[in-house]
Amino acid sequence: MNKEYKVPTWESGVRQLAPNIYAYIQAKATWYWSNAGFIVGNDYVVVVDSLATVGLTQKFKEEIRKITDKPIRYLINTHHHGDHIYGNHVFAGATIISHDYCRREAIEQGIRDPGLMNTIFPEFDFRGIAVTPADITFDMQLTLHMDGREVRLLHFGPGHTAGDIIVHLPAEDIIFASDFIFLYSTPLGMEGSFAGWLRNLNAMANLGAQTYVPGHGPVCGVEGLNLCRDYLVFVQREARKRFDKGMTVDEAAEDIDLGQFKQWPNHERILANLERLWREFRGEDHTTSKLDIAELFLRMDNMAKAGEL
Numbered sequence: 001m002n003k004e005y006k007v008p009t010w011e012s013g014v015r016q017l018a019p020n021i022y023a024y025i026q027a028k029a030t031w032y033w034s035n036a037g038f039i040v041g042n043d044y045v046v047v048v049d050s051l052a053t054v055g056l057t058q059k060f061k062e063e064i065r066k067i068t069d070k071p072i073r074y075l076i077n078t079h080h081h082g083d084h085i086y087g088n089h090v091f092a093g094a095t096i097i098s099h100d101y102c103r104r105e106a107i108e109q110g111i112r113d114p115g116l117m118n119t120i121f122p123e124f125d126f127r128g129i130a131v132t133p134a135d136i137t138f139d140m141q142l143t144l145h146m147d148g149r150e151v152r153l154l155h156f157g158p159g160h161t162a163g164d165i166i167v168h169l170p171a172e173d174i175i176f177a178s179d180f181i182f183l184y185s186t187p188l189g190m191e192g193s194f195a196g197w198l199r200n201l202n203a204m205a206n207l208g209a210q211t212y213v214p215g216h217g218p219v220c221g222v223e224g225l226n227l228c229r230d231y232l233v234f235v236q237r238e239a240r241k242r243f244d245k246g247m248t249v250d251e252a253a254e255d256i257d258l259g260q261f262k263q264w265p266n267h268e269r270i271l272a273n274l275e276r277l278w279r280e281f282r283g284e285d286h287t288t289s290k291l292d293i294a295e296l297f298l299r300m301d302n303m304a305k306a307g308e309l
């Protein structure tokens, strides 16, 4: 067993990455526990992502307020998943920026059934969550010029979803990577493209940053990016062998030995990943060949609970 994959512990809270640049990290990397961040300028603050619930986002905002009372002018949404946008309205008054697809998809999906969500994820209080879509959208690149500091929002094509962006601070060699990187938590590719995600990781690595803030997991260097890539390569390869043998997704999920990745929580996500990969192997387009996510959540929940027996 390679010790690099062993899940360490880490603290939740604000981490200063450079002068005026902060990550907001959760001590868990499991379902709906996501990271965020913020950048403090001379006159205003830029926030990177809200969180999964109103309560979690309010706590995040309180942490920002311990550091600065400057107005929060921009809220960047890295993609449309609820754990990055459901608390947007806590930052009322901020101008929200996202990729074009993120805005469209957030509106189309709306909020998930809170009853279902509370049943599957009982540790969260989803009351009051909302979809507050972006005011400004873009396709490939948008740069904020913040007191001479460049804050580059970059899209590299479909990956974790079809509309992910990263926030690159070139002068500081910092990247808010969002769900490009799941670290010590099973990557989830149900709505994107595995081939695309791997290409995106290479494109991101080529930017040469020293510090990455994953969407889930502790702040890391390029080694964190590489561990996430290892999972994607492994699952893509093992899936392909079984797809070529004519196995179903469920048969393959049962058959694949996750090996060192078994240590990472939420390994039931293999089901969602295989559903996506089966479509990708058949050449289907990820933006039109969509999965029934509520149904998938239930199947994954059943698999996780069966694993606990």
Ligand SMILES: [Zn+2]
Pocket: 079, 081, 160, 179, 215
């Ligand atoms: Zn996500």
